[in-house]
Amino acid sequence: MTLIVQKYGGTSMGSPERIRNVAKRVARWKAQGHQMVVVVSAMSGETNRLIALAKDVSPVPDDRELDVVISTGEQVTIALLAMALKDLGLKAKSYTGSQVRILTDSSFTKARILDIDGASLQRDLDDDTVVIVAGFQGVDEQGNITTLGRGGSDTTGVALAAALNADECQIYTDVDGVYTTDPRIVPEARKLERITFEEMLEMASLGSKVLQIRSVEFAGKYKVKLRVLSSFEEEGQETLGTLITFEDDVKMEQPIISGIAFNRDEAKLTVLGVPDRPGIAYQILGPIADANIDVDMIIQNVGHDGSTDFSFTVNRGEFSRALKILDEQVKPHVGARAVIGDNKICKVSAVGVGMRSHPGIASRMFRTLAEEGINIQMISTSEIKVSVVVDEKYLELAVRVLHKAFDLDQVLA
Amino acid sequence: MTLIVQKYGGTSMGSPERIRNVAKRVARWKAQGHQMVVVVSAMSGETNRLIALAKDVSPVPDDRELDVVISTGEQVTIALLAMALKDLGLKAKSYTGSQVRILTDSSFTKARILDIDGASLQRDLDDDTVVIVAGFQGVDEQGNITTLGRGGSDTTGVALAAALNADECQIYTDVDGVYTTDPRIVPEARKLERITFEEMLEMASLGSKVLQIRSVEFAGKYKVKLRVLSSFEEEGQETLGTLITFEDDVKMEQPIISGIAFNRDEAKLTVLGVPDRPGIAYQILGPIADANIDVDMIIQNVGHDGSTDFSFTVNRGEFSRALKILDEQVKPHVGARAVIGDNKICKVSAVGVGMRSHPGIASRMFRTLAEEGINIQMISTSEIKVSVVVDEKYLELAVRVLHKAFDLDQVLA
Numbered sequence: 001m002t003l004i005v006q007k008y009g010g011t012s013m014g015s016p017e018r019i020r021n022v023a024k025r026v027a028r029w030k031a032q033g034h035q036m037v038v039v040v041s042a043m044s045g046e047t048n049r050l051i052a053l054a055k056d057v058s059p060v061p062d063d064r065e066l067d068v069v070i071s072t073g074e075q076v077t078i079a080l081l082a083m084a085l086k087d088l089g090l091k092a093k094s095y096t097g098s099q100v101r102i103l104t105d106s107s108f109t110k111a112r113i114l115d116i117d118g119a120s121l122q123r124d125l126d127d128d129t130v131v132i133v134a135g136f137q138g139v140d141e142q143g144n145i146t147t148l149g150r151g152g153s154d155t156t157g158v159a160l161a162a163a164l165n166a167d168e169c170q171i172y173t174d175v176d177g178v179y180t181t182d183p184r185i186v187p188e189a190r191k192l193e194r195i196t197f198e199e200m201l202e203m204a205s206l207g208s209k210v211l212q213i214r215s216v217e218f219a220g221k222y223k224v225k226l227r228v229l230s231s232f233e234e235e236g237q238e239t240l241g242t243l244i245t246f247e248d249d250v251k252m253e254q255p256i257i258s259g260i261a262f263n264r265d266e267a268k269l270t271v272l273g274v275p276d277r278p279g280i281a282y283q284i285l286g287p288i289a290d291a292n293i294d295v296d297m298i299i300q301n302v303g304h305d306g307s308t309d310f311s312f313t314v315n316r317g318e319f320s321r322a323l324k325i326l327d328e329q330v331k332p333h334v335g336a337r338a339v340i341g342d343n344k345i346c347k348v349s350a351v352g353v354g355m356r357s358h359p360g361i362a363s364r365m366f367r368t369l370a371e372e373g374i375n376i377q378m379i380s381t382s383e384i385k386v387s388v389v390v391d392e393k394y395l396e397l398a399v400r401v402l403h404k405a406f407d408l409d410q411v412l413a
Numbered sequence: 414m415t416l417i418v419q420k421y422g423g424t425s426m427g428s429p430e431r432i433r434n435v436a437k438r439v440a441r442w443k444a445q446g447h448q449m450v451v452v453v454s455a456m457s458g459e460t461n462r463l464i465a466l467a468k469d470v471s472p473v474p475d476d477r478e479l480d481v482v483i484s485t486g487e488q489v490t491i492a493l494l495a496m497a498l499k500d501l502g503l504k505a506k507s508y509t510g511s512q513v514r515i516l517t518d519s520s521f522t523k524a525r526i527l528d529i530d531g532a533s534l535q536r537d538l539d540d541d542t543v544v545i546v547a548g549f550q551g552v553d554e555q556g557n558i559t560t561l562g563r564g565g566s567d568t569t570g571v572a573l574a575a576a577l578n579a580d581e582c583q584i585y586t587d588v589d590g591v592y593t594t595d596p597r598i599v600p601e602a603r604k605l606e607r608i609t610f611e612e613m614l615e616m617a618s619l620g621s622k623v624l625q626i627r628s629v630e631f632a633g634k635y636k637v638k639l640r641v642l643s644s645f646e647e648e649g650q651e652t653l654g655t656l657i658t659f660e661d662d663v664k665m666e667q668p669i670i671s672g673i674a675f676n677r678d679e680a681k682l683t684v685l686g687v688p689d690r691p692g693i694a695y696q697i698l699g700p701i702a703d704a705n706i707d708v709d710m711i712i713q714n715v716g717h718d719g720s721t722d723f724s725f726t727v728n729r730g731e732f733s734r735a736l737k738i739l740d741e742q743v744k745p746h747v748g749a750r751a752v753i754g755d756n757k758i759c760k761v762s763a764v765g766v767g768m769r770s771h772p773g774i775a776s777r778m779f780r781t782l783a784e785e786g787i788n789i790q791m792i793s794t795s796e797i798k799v800s801v802v803v804d805e806k807y808l809e810l811a812v813r814v815l816h817k818a819f820d821l822d823q824v825l826a
Contacts, residue, residue: 016469050489056429058496065499068492068507072485076463079481083471086478094481098511099556143512
């Protein structure tokens with residue numbers, strides 16, 4: 001007998017009718033003889049509604065108490081799904097994070113899971129009961145309610161799959177899998193049957209927002225087989241989505257590049273004429289980090305004449321704050337010549353584990369872009385990806401030509 | 414140092430602004446040096462919204478799961494109030510029923526409190542923290558979430574006051590106390606400074622719906638001092654409401670009658686020509702009870718010629734159902750002559766512990782009504798009340814003349 005953990009997001013749980021549809025889908029899997037654990041998010045919009053309510057009472061709500069409020073969103077949906085399953089004649093039982101005992105640390109609103117006691121769930125599963133668990137929430141050592149932060153429900157699903165030794169963790173979303181790139185930009189984009197965890201991590205962090213990156217890391221760490229599927233496919237028309245798997249499983253025929261990821265939401269900042277001395281990176285990025293601004297790409301070129309230029313990218317929403325910090329605090333302090341910025345840029349990346357054993361990927365990428373007259377402003381590489389920053393207006397063109405250059409529109413033999 | 418338990422209902426918690434007002438009120442009490450436990454209901458309308466949502470998913474929702482859903486209403490308000498109190502600079506901490514450990518039986522949607530572990534609350538109180546507890550909910554031995562049924566928040570307040578040995582349990586509502594009768598009918602109605610538990614029980618069950626009768630019973634059993642106050646009185650204008658006290662405390666100057674209660678919502682049924690033999694009351698009321706219809710007054714007069722008439726009252730909404738049962742099941746079975754009914758009646762009662770030592774209350778009541786030409790259809794008496802059933806059209810007149818006849822409009826010396 002196989003044990004499957006399924007996770008349904010807020011859109012899948014967005015109305016009574018959709019909840020009944022989820023129940024039918026779960027019932028079909030159960031009828032195939034699987035043991036079923038179902039993790040659910042709050043109804044779409046509900047978490048935001050609860051946060052707004054809290055802020056109406058207290059502009060900066062206390063974190064412990066905010067978690068008490070927002071954890072109610074999933075508490076409602078677990079019970080609604082359990083009701084719907086019982087109406088279909090199944091045994092079903094809802095569990096809050098605290099009832100399972102999903103033990104977390106005490107970092108309210110962004111807690112980390114420390115341990116899961118699967119004993120009582122296992123008893124229910126052995127008794128043929130569908131177990132429904134609230135995503136996104138846990139409980140700390142002192143019994144306080146905690147939440148895991150945005151997208152925490154995916155993490156709950158993966159953590160439960162790990163704790164219960166599930167055969168597979170299925171993440172149901174409103175897309176039917178992971179694509180070679182965004183089909184709205186490249187109609188020829190193909191759904192990937194499988195993708196490695198490392199590629200998925202790069203794809204997710206690069207803006208292909210199918211899965212929360214934290215849950216993918218978690219799945220990789222605990223070797224949980226993860227599958228992305230659509231919760232909107234009709235009965236009888238369901239596809240198998242995309243399996244996120246371990247590199248060892250990947251066959252030799254794996255294409256070199258798995259996908260083209262991109263992120264529109266970027267801005268770049270450059271500190272010009274920085275003295276080329278030890279500690280300068282920290283002096284520039286320290287104040288940025290202190291202001292809680294996340295930095296993405298960081299580039300420092302070889303200096304000449306004792307000075308160098310230092311560039312980095314941030315989320316576009318943080319652009320003016322970051323610029324102000326550089327101008328007012330960093331520039332006078334480090335004795336830089338000038339600070340410039342551009343918030344009309346984007347990042348485009350080619351991702352694939354295959355590039356490890358295939359040199360020349362980066363150069364093929366640069367040539368492809370050059371042939372279209374697209375100027376590359378920044379370059380950053382890792383083991384399995386090459387990212388470039390280009391003018392925002394070239395985003396769609398860059399994605400399309402790269403998708404074609406790496407044969408991603410070709411179905412594999 | 415005194416320990417005070419306050420309970421705020423859904424109207425008092427009905428909006429962010431009102432929640433901040435409750436916080437200010439709690440802070441004023443705290444500033445006077447009291448230890449404070451605050452029990453809250455869900456925002457007004459929220460429990461009904463959640464029930465409707467559940468019924469949208471499942472027409473007859475599973476009771477266990479329904480409790481999981483509706484208990485979220487109070488989980489939201491405890492945290493909102495805690496936030497608001499922290500914003501005022503106080504230490505505050507919210508507790509769900511499960512976090513306190515308000516242990517109940519497993520009768521979902523109508524659970525009974527078995528035990529309260531006050532230890533962790535007491536530690537918080539000793540640490541100068543305002544403790545906020547979700548009303549209406551608890552947890553059973555197996556860790557399932559339970560709710561106490563409508564009005565359960567009052568019961569939570571009283572039970573906590575008993576468990577923590579509180580000096581007083583204050584129930585904040587939208588009225589400022591218990592009146593001698595409804596001021597909308599008798600403008601001269603006075604607020605009572607005190608009323609005994611027994612009188613309050615009679616007043617509550619007779620239609621003066623200030624407090625849930627269950628919580629009053631509970632308070633009487635555990636000798637908890639209960640006070641009804643208004644949560645809408647402005648700072649500096651607050652009154653002391655009505656204290657519900659034990660008979661032993663009542664001074665000799667206590668008036669004979671404390672109030673005139675009434676209930677519009679009644680209907681009477683009479684089975685005529687019933688054979689006067691043992692077991693007949695059960696044969697008549699058994700089928701009514703089996704249909705889950707609550708019976709209020711029951712009157713059977715001395716028989717003559719071997720037969721008698723048997724009358725009782727029910728809630729008006731159950732009138733036609735009860736009539737049908739009597740006609741179709743009871744009449745042929747017991748061999749009664751006829752069944753008649755009237756759903757245009759009301760009940761008016763004079764309540765007061767003083768009548769125990771003052772004979773003649775009933776006759777003064779009957780004379781007063783007779784002088785106004787009001788015909789009495791049924792009479793029922795207890796130790797501390799006399800109730801009459803009269804035509805509904807006389808309700809206001811009867812209440813007014815009785816209120817005056819017993820000098821309830823006179824302020825006591």
